[in-house]
Amino acid sequence: MAALRRTLQSLCRISREKSSTLRRLPSQNAAIVCRNASAWTFVPDSPPDTLGETTKMNLFQSLTSAMDIALSTDQTAVIFGEDVAFGGVFRCTVGLADKYGKDRVFNTPLCEQGIVGFGIGMASVGATAIAEIQFADYIYPAFDQIVNEAAKFRYRSGNVFDVGGLTIRAPWGAVGHGALYHSQSPEAFFSHVPGIKVVIPRSPIQAKGLLLSCIRDKNPCIFFEPKVLYRAAVEQVPVGDYMIPLEEAEVLVEGSDVTLVAWGTQLHVMHEVARLAQEKLGVSCEVIDLKTIVPWDAETVCKSVKKTGRLLVAHEAPITGGFAGEVAATVQAECFLHLEAPIQRVCGYDTPFPHIFEPFYLPDKWRCLEAVKKMINF
Amino acid sequence: MASLRPVFSRRILKLVSSFNQTLAPSSSFHRSLSLSHNVRQEITAVGEDKPLFPGASSSYTEKLKFLGGDVYDPIPVYRVMNKMGSIIDPSQDPGLDQAFVEKMYKSMTKLNAMDKIMYESQRQGRISFYMTSYGEEGTHIGSAAALDDKDIIYGQYREGGVLLWRDFPLEKMMNQCYGNNEDAGKGRQMPVHYGSKEHSFAAISSPLATQMPHAAGAAFALKRAGLDICTVCYFGDGAASEGDAHAALNFAATLDAPCIFFCRNNGYAISTPTSEQYRGDGIACRGPAYGITSIRVDGNDVFAVYNATKSAREIAVTESKPVLIEAMTYRIGHHSTSDDSSAYRSVDEVKYWDKEDHPIGRLRNYMLSKDWWDVDREKAWMVEVKKEVMQKFQAAEKLKKPSPQYMLTDVFDKPSKRLSQQAEELKKHVQQYKEHYPTDKFDEL
Numbered sequence: 001m002a003a004l005r006r007t008l009q010s011l012c013r014i015s016r017e018k019s020s021t022l023r024r025l026p027s028q029n030a031a032i033v034c035r036n037a038s039a040w041t042f043v044p045d046s047p048p049d050t051l052g053e054t055t056k057m058n059l060f061q062s063l064t065s066a067m068d069i070a071l072s073t074d075q076t077a078v079i080f081g082e083d084v085a086f087g088g089v090f091r092c093t094v095g096l097a098d099k100y101g102k103d104r105v106f107n108t109p110l111c112e113q114g115i116v117g118f119g120i121g122m123a124s125v126g127a128t129a130i131a132e133i134q135f136a137d138y139i140y141p142a143f144d145q146i147v148n149e150a151a152k153f154r155y156r157s158g159n160v161f162d163v164g165g166l167t168i169r170a171p172w173g174a175v176g177h178g179a180l181y182h183s184q185s186p187e188a189f190f191s192h193v194p195g196i197k198v199v200i201p202r203s204p205i206q207a208k209g210l211l212l213s214c215i216r217d218k219n220p221c222i223f224f225e226p227k228v229l230y231r232a233a234v235e236q237v238p239v240g241d242y243m244i245p246l247e248e249a250e251v252l253v254e255g256s257d258v259t260l261v262a263w264g265t266q267l268h269v270m271h272e273v274a275r276l277a278q279e280k281l282g283v284s285c286e287v288i289d290l291k292t293i294v295p296w297d298a299e300t301v302c303k304s305v306k307k308t309g310r311l312l313v314a315h316e317a318p319i320t321g322g323f324a325g326e327v328a329a330t331v332q333a334e335c336f337l338h339l340e341a342p343i344q345r346v347c348g349y350d351t352p353f354p355h356i357f358e359p360f361y362l363p364d365k366w367r368c369l370e371a372v373k374k375m376i377n378f
Numbered sequence: 379m380a381s382l383r384p385v386f387s388r389r390i391l392k393l394v395s396s397f398n399q400t401l402a403p404s405s406s407f408h409r410s411l412s413l414s415h416n417v418r419q420e421i422t423a424v425g426e427d428k429p430l431f432p433g434a435s436s437s438y439t440e441k442l443k444f445l446g447g448d449v450y451d452p453i454p455v456y457r458v459m460n461k462m463g464s465i466i467d468p469s470q471d472p473g474l475d476q477a478f479v480e481k482m483y484k485s486m487t488k489l490n491a492m493d494k495i496m497y498e499s500q501r502q503g504r505i506s507f508y509m510t511s512y513g514e515e516g517t518h519i520g521s522a523a524a525l526d527d528k529d530i531i532y533g534q535y536r537e538g539g540v541l542l543w544r545d546f547p548l549e550k551m552m553n554q555c556y557g558n559n560e561d562a563g564k565g566r567q568m569p570v571h572y573g574s575k576e577h578s579f580a581a582i583s584s585p586l587a588t589q590m591p592h593a594a595g596a597a598f599a600l601k602r603a604g605l606d607i608c609t610v611c612y613f614g615d616g617a618a619s620e621g622d623a624h625a626a627l628n629f630a631a632t633l634d635a636p637c638i639f640f641c642r643n644n645g646y647a648i649s650t651p652t653s654e655q656y657r658g659d660g661i662a663c664r665g666p667a668y669g670i671t672s673i674r675v676d677g678n679d680v681f682a683v684y685n686a687t688k689s690a691r692e693i694a695v696t697e698s699k700p701v702l703i704e705a706m707t708y709r710i711g712h713h714s715t716s717d718d719s720s721a722y723r724s725v726d727e728v729k730y731w732d733k734e735d736h737p738i739g740r741l742r743n744y745m746l747s748k749d750w751w752d753v754d755r756e757k758a759w760m761v762e763v764k765k766e767v768m769q770k771f772q773a774a775e776k777l778k779k780p781s782p783q784y785m786l787t788d789v790f791d792k793p794s795k796r797l798s799q800q801a802e803e804l805k806k807h808v809q810q811y812k813e814h815y816p817t818d819k820f821d822e823l
Contacts, residue, residue, distance in 0.1 A: 103602060109632055114591050114625030121595025124580060125530065148585045157573045157581035158564040159788040194789050218791040247794065295794035
C-alpha cells in the first residue's frame, strides 16, 4: 500500500507525506515509520512583527513573492532558465511571465553553461539577471562560467567591470526519492571559489528575505532552495518588501552544552536533535543556522563554541571535502582551548546519493544524537 | 502569451486529431496554426500533406537520402581587393576617404610595431608574457572601423587592434603588460588581458569562448534597454569548438540578441590546425544551423571585413538578431611567447602569408595606387610609431607595481570579514619577513 502510494506521488508531495501524514495516521503508516528514521518536522518561525501584513505561503510561493517584488522594483531585472515561463517545474515563477511579459520572464534553451553565461553577460552591462538552474545536480556544466568568469569578473578587471547583478537559483538537497541526480547539495564546490556568495534558506520567511538580498547584493550569488521544503514548509510570510542580511548566521535556539550548526533542511532535523538531547540526555543544545555558506559567519559560531565547548556540524553532502570540514578547521584553530571534545561531523556517506537507501544515507536525528552523546561522554 | 501557450497548443492538438479524422478528400481549406511565436504549420487539404511536427517546418520525402558535409558547396570567401590591393568589383569599394583609410593603415602598423617591441621585451625578461597579432591586423581594424565606438566588445585575447582603433592609449596597454601601479586591472592579470569601460571593451579573460554567451546576454540587455548598439564577440577557430560557443549561438538566436559573432579563423589553435579542429565547412556553415545569418570573408582584406561588419551591424541593430562573420586569415606569429610554431609548421608556409597575402601590404598597395601614401611617408611613419611605442614602453617599465594590499581587494564589492583579517595577516607577515619579498618594486603595503 505504502509502496504504491510512493510511486504515484510526484516529487514534491512526498515531503508533505513525510512531515504530516506520518503523524496524523500512525496506525496506517506503522510500516513506513520504521523505514523513515530520517523523518523530521518543519519548524515554522513566527513572522517578525516589524515587517507588517503577512499571509500563508509555502516556500515556492515565498520565492515567487520575492521575485515579483524584485521585478517590480528593478526594471532591468529578468528571470530566465528552463521552463520558467509557464511557472517552473517547482512553480516558483507562476504568474510572473503574465505579469511582467515575455521579455522579462522567459525560457532559454536547455543549456546550463549558456544560462549562466548569458546571465553573466546581462549583469556585465548592469542588468539584474535571475538565472534558474532546474536542479542543483545540473549546475556543473555552468561550473566554468561560475568559477572562472562570474566569481573573477570584478577582481580581474580591477573593479572596472562586475557582474553583481547575477543571482543563480537552484533546487537543492534530498527530497525522499531523488537519488543521485535530484538530491545533491553542491555548496562545498562553490565555497572554494572566492568572489561568489552561496546562500541556503531554511524556511519561507528566510527564503524571501535572503533571495531579495542575493538579488540586490552587488556580487554574484548562488541561492540553493531546499526542494523538499517547497510545499512542506508553510509560514505566515510578510507580503511586503524585506531583506535578510547575508553573511550573518542566526542562533535559533540558545543552549549551553553543545553547538549544533547546519543550513537548509537540516535545521529542522537539528531542532529535533536538540529536543531529543534535552529529553533523553539532559543536554542543552544551541542551534545555529549558517544561512550564508560563503562568506560564512565564523564569529557567531566561534562565540557559541567558546561557550559550549562542543560542536556538531551536519549536512547531507558527503563528509569528505564537505563544508563541515571548513567549519571544523576554523573552529579548532580559533577555539582550541575551549573544546571539551573533538568536533563531530554528521554527513552523507562518501557515496553518490542513493535512491532506495536514502533513509540510511541522510544525517538523521539518530546519527546526530549519537554524535552529541559521543561529545558529552568524551 | 507564454503562459497561454501550453493550453493553446493542447487545444490545437485536440483540433488537429479530430480534424484528421473528419477530413473529406474534397475539402480544400487551409488552417494555419501558431505553435510558437515564429513557427507556422500549415494544415491543408489532401494533396498537400505536410508534416505537422512542432520540431521542424518541413516537407515529406520518400527518398532515403542522408546529407553529408559535402552536400553543400563550401561557403565562398567574400573579398573586395585582390592580393595586390586592387579593387575587383568597384561596386564593393566602400569608398572611404583618405583620412579614414590612413587611420586604418596607421592603426594596423602601430599594432604591428607594438607587437614587435613587446614580443622582444618578453624575450628579454622585461614582461612575463605576450601575444602578437601578426597577420590578423585586418580583422581587428576592418571590423572595429565599421562599428560604433559604443558597441561593446567581448574579445578573446588577440584583438588589440580593436582597442587601438578606438584610441586606447598605448601607455595603458603597456601598463597592463607590466602590471604596474597605473594598470587599471591593478596588476592582477597576465599581459594582454586588457579591459576598458571607457572604450566599451570588456576585460579579457584567459578561458576560451567563455565570452561568447556573455556577448549574447549583454546584447539582450542592451536591446531591452532600447539602446541602438550591439555587442561584438571575437573568438578563434579553436574556441569555436567549445561548448560555450554552441551555447552562445543558440541563445543569441532563440532570444534575438543583437550580437555580431566574429570568428578569426587563422588556421591554428596553438599547434592544432583546422583540419584537426573540425570536419565541416569551417565556422560560417554552423550559423545557418542555428538560424543565424552568416558570412565568410577574406580577413586579410580590410575593406571586405569593413563591408561585412557594417552590414552585419545594420542587421543586428535594426532586426535585433545575431550575425556570424567568419574572417579567414592566417596567424603569422607564434601562438604566444610560450610557443615556437616551427615545431609544427614549415617556415615556408609562414613566409608565404607574410609576403604574399598580408593585410597591411594589401592596404598599402591600395593607398599607393591612390597616391595617398608613398615610400617617404612610410619611412617617416615607421620612425614615428616606433619612437612612440618605445617612449611609452620605457615609461611603463619605470613605474612601480601596485601595493600588495590590492591583492586582496575587489573580490567582492566590499571585503568580507575574513578577507579583512587576511589583509592584516599579510601586512604583519611581510613586515616581519621584509627582506624576503620584492617590496622595493611595489608601492607600500
